[in-house]
Amino acid sequence: MTTTPALRVLSLGAGVQSTTLLLLAAEGRLPGLDAAVFADTGWEPAAVYTHLDRLEREVAQPAGIPIYRVSAGNIRDDALDPAHRFASMPLFIRNPDGGDGMTRRQCTAEYKLKPIKRKVRQLLGYPHPAPVPRGLHAEQWIGISRDEIGRAKDSGIQYLRSAFPLLDLDGAADGRTGWTRTDCMRYLHSRGWKSTPKSACIGCPFHGNAQWRQLRDEHPEEWGDAVDFDRAIRAGNARGIANGKPLLGEAYLHRSRRPLDQAPIDRVTAHEWASKQTDVFDQIADAELENGDPDGCSPWACRSGQPINDPA
Template sequence: MTSSLRLLSLGAGVQSTALLLLACDGAIPKFDAAIFADTGWEPRAVYEHLGRLEEHAATYGIPVYRVSSGNIRDDALDPEHRFASMPLYVLNQDGSDGMARRQCTSEYKLKPIKAKARELLGYPHPTPVPKGVYAETAIGISLDEIGRARDSDVKYLRNVFPLLDLKWTRKDCERYLRSVGWGSTAKSACIGCPYHGNRQWRQIRDESPEEWADAVAFDAAIRNGSARANAAGKDLRGSMFLHRSRVPLGEAPIDRVTRAEWADRQGDLLDAVADAQLEEGDPDGCSPWACRSGEAVAT
């Protein structure tokens, strides 16, 4: 088999940023290109960080491509658009709860990344990629999340995991970023991502009031699920929410101080796994190649 390209799947979060900078520094082999899949609803801080990354990488001859399948926020509220389900929290009419199946990663992250990879290989859809031709795609999965590493589902991409080769954890990536002046790198996820923990929700509310208002408005707009299904007159089987408490985001208990937060303040070691998840949310933000999906829920 022949690898003609070395690509980076760039989420612009901690791990993938570390990989790009390591390649620029020559600590790992150079990438031919990095690909960022833009959902159209990233926080302003992520776009600013991405712009800085693009400029930095360009000086080392690494182009960063922004690709997109559309605006996830607008599409979700458009009754004419097929709804790519987000992992929304569901409260069913019988009082039970669940979580909607996560399709947004496949539609808004993987799909445009794969399309760009095919184009860079020289075989844009629908041209078949010849057998044995593939791009090596670096994924920012660190040692503490090794269980999320997986092979690509297409033969023209072969996933590799440089952070696993380095035996780096997320903390190692954070230390490295601080050492090279990129310590402000944040998690990359949509403004209204249901995987936000309370800390992220408070940060948005307290530091980005416009983005908070946007998320609160979106949360209210998706209460009845898919706009397209509603327009088609389909029966509502549950109410949708962005916050895991399954109450409107503007009323959600995001100021709760958890045991994990107290442990962080006091330096104690406590068994606070559940509270840590509530506080921190998904530690990896939006990870295209290793997402966590909720149970499928009909809406």
């Protein structure tokens, strides 16, 4: 049985950490990367696609690293299509008795993990449903920084073993082994990548208030799209409604369980104000942590699943 990976693949979420890994690989500081895979839900902000295009053009192609964009469909269209089985998003529910609930999140597995696994099997030469021979595997690089080491978990898939290269790097600002998110941001900045958009669906219910505000204030078209979607899913997904099984209760994108365009997204936490006093990189990282999902929807280590201290 071989333990040497047949190939090394980066799970490219296009956020800070995975962008850092791609740049480090292109520079040769992390050798051996064969490909990068981006799982596209079809409902990412335009800035993510622009970032991805630039990464491909300026970093991946010159380094000979192919970026594969894979997809299981358009999550927004599927939710509103009565003919489509919908893998549910984590919607906030107001139950008929006034209590709160939440729908189970299936979207990450369906729209991100599934197409990535399909692509890796294909690259290994054993597309589904061919069994992958025992011992043959790809090493999958996942962008986990030291400050979120608790999210570093193996995929549990024998042909796709997780590796976390940022955790072994020297050169962190505090002299310890492993880069933090702030180290990644400094590095990206030094290479001319001054901002990295968050990769997450435009209407992801795990957005924090800061992300909703940014969408409303800087990307009004995408905000309008999310508001329309929020209105459209009030009674659940379209297929459930068409099948005579509407949601018992009402569904919302914002955790306040109010219509998105009426939700209290202008609430700014004390921590967000306090963070303005600190180093600019720490300030950005702290504000992101305070306001919810720091880096969008990471396929294998979903940061979106645990919104942090973002009271409605």
